[in-house]
Amino acid sequence: MQMILFKMNQQHYLIAAGTVEEVVDTVQITKVPLAPLWVKGLINLRGTVLTVISLAQLVGLPESKTNRNIMIMKKDDERRGLLIDEVIEVVDVDPDDIQLSEDQAALYFTGVVDLGEQTIADVIDVNDKIF
Template sequence: MQMILFKMNEQSYLISADTVEEIIDTIHITKVPLAPSWVEGLINLRGTILTVVNLAELIELDKPTDPRNIFIMKNGEEKKGLLIEEVVEVIDVQPADLQLKEDSEFDYYSGIVSFSDKVANVIDVNHLIFE
């Protein structure tokens, strides 16, 4: 399965490429008054207004100082942006490489994948951002 490896605050994360329609560089984000802290704001993507969710705020991490990319997430016809620090690469992960986390207190962590030089948490945030 194809997964996108990205980093936030010097930690590595993986997200399924099936849930990401495209990856864009960060563009101007308009703040929304009284929005939850994890809503970064709104963007205009080729004439379509999308809500941008700050992943670090959503999963309670320190906010990155220099977010560079936005995942355009899709769920049926609905789309939202997911602000992250930096995309590293798209990789193929074999199902046998995925170690499932069954005892995690957070429902967005679905497992980990070990590489020779790092460990990456696999996250699934669609159910959080498309409620």
């Protein structure tokens, strides 16, 4: 299965490529009053208004200061943006290589993958929370 390897707070994470429509550079985000802390605001992406979510805050990590990319997530006809540090590459991961991790919150983290070259990445699944 193809997964997108990305960085957030100097750590590596994976997310299923099938849930990502595209990756764009960070643009100006308009804040939304009274929104949850993890909702950073709204962006205008080629004439479509999208909600942008801080992935770090959503999963309980410290907020990063170097958010350079927004991953546009899709589910049916809905789209949301996830604010991340940077996308590194698309990798092929054998589902059998995903090891369950007992020390991660099962709400967002579904396992851990050893990608070699001293890169270990947590697998994240947030679709049910953001849509």
